[in-house]
Amino acid sequence: MGWLQGGVTEEDRLDLTATGAVLARTARLAAPYRRLGIRAFFLLVAWTGTILAGPFLVRRALDDGIRVGDSGVLFESVVAYLAAALLGYVLYRSAIVTLASVGESFLRDMRIRVFDRLLRQALGFYDRNKSGVLVSRMTSDIDSLSELVQFGLLMFTGALLQLIGTIVALGFLSGRLLLVCLISVPIVALASVKFQRDSNRAYLVVRDRIGLTLSALQEGIAGVRIVQAFGREELEASRFSRTNDSLYRSHMDSVKVAAWYLPIIEMAGTITTAAAIGIGGWWVRSGELSIGTVVAFVLLLQGMFEPVQQLSQLFNLVQSATASLSKLYELIDEPIEVPDPDEPQSLSPAGEIDVSNLSFSYGDGPRVLSNVDLTVGAGERIAFVGPTGAGKSTLAKLIARLYDPSEGSISFDGVDLRSATGRELRDRVLVVPQEGHLFTGTVADNIRIAKPDASDDEVRDALDRIGVLGRIEGFENGLHTEVREGGARLSAGERQLVSLARAALADPAVLVLDEATSSLDPGTELIVEGALEELMTDRTVIAIAHRLSTSQRCDRVAVIDEGGIAEIGTHDDLVAAGGHYAALFDAWQRGQP
């Protein structure tokens, strides 16, 4: 956007106290880089000094050298000026590198810190927070910080130091003349405040309209087949044109804001110079000031108004960066719902799962499960069936400690799940979710997620165990085939196979299986079924069954309804009993071809 450096909405804007708190915390977090930061600051101060030295040396050359015809003094001043310029070069150079290194290190730590915190949050946190918002913390909020670090911080600090330094230097040259020059302060201040406000507002409107235009664009391109199928090409073009035009108008508003401010500041600068020449010159004539002082004054003034406009342009950027920091700190401060114990107990390799008097609700929501008791023996296969929302997935997730119970407890071979570390629990109990989500990387990388140190051979072995090695090795580059983000190149069935292979590789004692509900192409369906059967062998299995063909294959079936276990027993017993399950099974069977 060029001149629009950022903006912050009213609700995000921090008051002074909050800003102070954010800054104090930032200083604490940046403690490892404190010495480097202090060094960067002093480098900048020294650099500003070399810039301000120029006009003083010109004054000395004029007053003590040129006017009195002393070439020696002129020469001295010239040499000193050159030395100051060279010193400035060195100082500036190292200030850029030092400041960037402080800022970028801080950002790097921040990225890792926030992401670690996100990873430690339990699923409940993700139920409450929209994923888009969480992603934007790590992207747009950190980006606005990095924008500040990359060019704003140096510019802001440099401009601030230069402005203060110039005013001090001017006062040192002549306090009276400085007072005269202050006539431009009200204009500059008013203009800057107005500009800062208007550009903030204009920026927010432009940002909003850009978003609207991009989503209209996206919709038009993604939906082009529908548009053409219904002969809507022209209508859509004119619809888009309206959105695009509103973006243009918001751009023009911001152009108006941007167009007048710089000229006003420049005018103020020239008028101040005029005043310095007029009044300062008068004092020179009356012998109260030297010509060199007035010239130095004029030269210093040339460098004073650029920092002013830089500061007011950067002010919004600094504000929005502070707002972003505050949001990131809030995220870091969110308590962890499923924490690791302080003194963890170790888990035995296998054992009975005991659910005792368990109740659960999501956040402050209604009870999803109440007073559930259930024991699943080692190596037993149990299917949870029941209507959507009755709590079967919730119970399974509690057993995997994706959530902690509101009341009651769940134990694995007598040890409460809350007394074990997450890492150790995951070695025993794995959840195979229904969606075969893929991460960037190769097929092998994807299979390895639950056991990162596994070798390729171990991966192959796992694939072989579930009978799909041939299928995966049939890919272009076999195990090392890249799966693009989202796994566009693998079919739904292949993604499920990868998901099963992950579990096979990790080889857990307990498997919580969230059965897929989406349909697969015919060939793959059979392979997935086969792989699943292999995977379930010799393990405790808790299956969230959507197809009753699965429950048929389990040792026991628990019908979960209205937050409790309505029926439990073997498939045959339950069918014979003629209750809930029998009715479900009957309905399901009639739906089959």
Add this chain to the structure above:
Amino acid sequence: MSGQQPSDEPTGSSEPSNERDSIDGSPANSRGRHLLVDALRRQRLGLLMGMGAALGWTAFRVTVPRLIQLGIDRGIRGTDPLWRWSLFIAIAGMFSGIFLGLRRYTAFRNARRVEARTRDRLFAHIQRLHIAYHDVTATGELMSRANTDLQQFQNVVTMVPITTGNALIVVAVAVVMLLTDPVLALLALIGLPLVNLLGKKFSEKLHPAVLAVQKESAELAGVVEETVAGMRVVKGFGAEGVQAEKLVTEADDVYRESIRVSRIRARYLPGIELVPNVGLVIVLAYGGQLVIDDQLTIGQLVGFNLYVLMLIQPLRMLGMVVAQWQRAIAAGDRIAEVLDTAPVIVDPSHPTALPEATRTSPVGRIEFNHVHFGYAGGSGPPVLTDFHLTINAGESVAIVGPTGCGKSTVARLAPRFYDVDDGSILLDGIDLRELERRELRRAISLVFEDTFLFSGTIRENIAFADPDASMDDVRQAATLAGARDFIEDFELGFDTQLGERGLSLSGGQRQRISIARSLLANPRVLILDDATSAVDPTKEHEIRDAMQEVMAKRTTIVIAHRAATISLADRVVVLDEGRIVAEGTHSDLLATNERYREILAASDAGESDDTPVPAGAS
């Protein structure tokens, strides 16, 4: 003088394009240049104003140091009334400011106009481009043409008056200095081209480095997105450590590239500062001596000093302009590439009208006449081979086959999304290529497997084919598609907003709305491409009733997996590897055809859920 780029000027580094930058002089480049020339020609009035403002700005700006010089020599050191020179300086400053404002305003306005107009053109063109083009072009690719590339392109328009102003300043200042004292002028100016050179180098080096940072940041964002989206998988498999490690790698990459950028800044910016400072030192040394020797006045010395300061910014900008120009032309070239692509599926010059229905001859007969077809303009592998099928007016035919057999292609050929490679398709006896597309697509309506709905109300979505349709028509279409009841259950009924900020609908609901959308125009032929796959099996009977109603009255092609849906059709065609392998009624085929039973059994093994999907996303 703090050594940063002035933020009022286009930097070009804020919105770089992600594509290959083509180098000046390649033939493709002339397209971008042509687009630019064309855009500038349309803006000539604004451009003239901008140039005029630049000229005025230069004139007054160059006057100021001269006035300061005269003020010192004649006012302070002479006998002229001081207030007069003060006033002159102030007035020149005022006018310089006014022209500066005008120059900025016109420059930015021109650029934004070009941007808006080109984006409109691009969008309209993209809407008209044939489907085969869209098949091979990613949405993101076109998005960046109309977004980041366009941003770069408009930069160049801003640059025209600004560069003119900068060039004028440089020339004017040089002339004034040379006229005052040629030797001192040469000494002062001799190093300054270095500023230009360094500015150019800086811009050239900075751009790829900034792109690298953006690339790494995007990769980091990718890790965050995939992790948050797949949090259930991460938690379920305990993959937190794996993802955390990935992020550390990406964060390190971003750090490394960012530090590289700051090294480039450190290498060039202090140098760009130093060169003019050396110029100032030279002015002071040699000029000071001249003053001592009475060959120069103090005012002139100060004037020289101010002129050198005045040149820094314009010279730097002129250095950066070259690199920006190249990038903008490259971006313009990519935009022109889209605009120059001609749509392949076009209306015939003398279209034939479809025959009207009469009582004796109903309409809606569609014939596939020995059709051969492959994607990528026939150069891809054959998808349909000698596909021959006639569907009579009012008849309903189900096309069944395994994934990849070509059944969806049949659905896409009928509304002429693609032209056949060989053979022909006739609607009521007329070759599709002889029909106006608009008429054809009103006559043959396709309900896609992918139920894309647009942001807007439900009513607007149903009335998509005909925005002027009456509420009665919309309601009737919704009733036919079995969508009316659930729509009217919404608080706002047909005025319910869909899309990003609107209501989330279930797959089945979306499907029924998209069927209603197709029915609104009362097409002669309705094609349902896997249209019921997203409907919850337990609710399928509702839509089945609706479909029965719909199919009874018009020619229908159904592409389906589920036996229940297929059995509604009068006739079933089994397609395998682009050829028809069997034909008959559902019950006949079920009884006699092994392959048919296989296909059906496989399809019915899976069921579909009814997960809500936000409308508009697909």
